[in-house]
Amino acid sequence: MTQNALLETKNLAEVGENIGLNEGIKLVNAFREANPTATKGYYIGRNILEQIMAQPGCVGINFRKCLTNMNEEHLVYTAVDADGKDILEFSVVTNTGDIARQDAIVADKTIYWDGLNGIIEVLNA
Structure with missing residues (x-):
């Protein structure tokens, strides 16, 4: 595009x-x-991506560059709604029928990736 x-x-x-x-x-x-x-690239597993996409109203994922406590480049990623806003919380119906707010996923586990050499390092910021 x-x-x-x-x-x-x-x-x-x-x-x-x-x-x-x-x-x-x-x-x-x-x-x-x-x-x-x-950094040549990053790897993120399918499970967390599917969990983020399954959140109510999610149409995509926003990836942001950031730094770890060790001053290393890293990614944080969140769900995005149709208006382009990060989904930081959403409503859920509890077992008792009440409506409650739930924190959305803000993900941070990333692997440095080089397609030629495979996994370089798992980041646990």
Whole structure:
């Protein structure tokens, strides 16, 4: 999705598209050549992604770069609603029929990843 198409979309659930292997390799190589000391990538497991997406109103996931206590680059990720706002809490019906607020998932376990060499380091910030 081009930047202009992204700005025009009204449905955040539509953001993202398959660019194919060749274009993906081209983009990754361009970044690595321009930033040889940068973190090459991250790995996040399916289970936490599905848990985030299953939250009421979630249409996507927001990934934010941050720093660990050890000053290492890291990711924190949250659910996003159709208005582009982070889902930080939502309503649930309790066993007694009451409506209560529940904290949404704010996830933080990430693995540094290099597709050529596999897992580099598990971050436990």
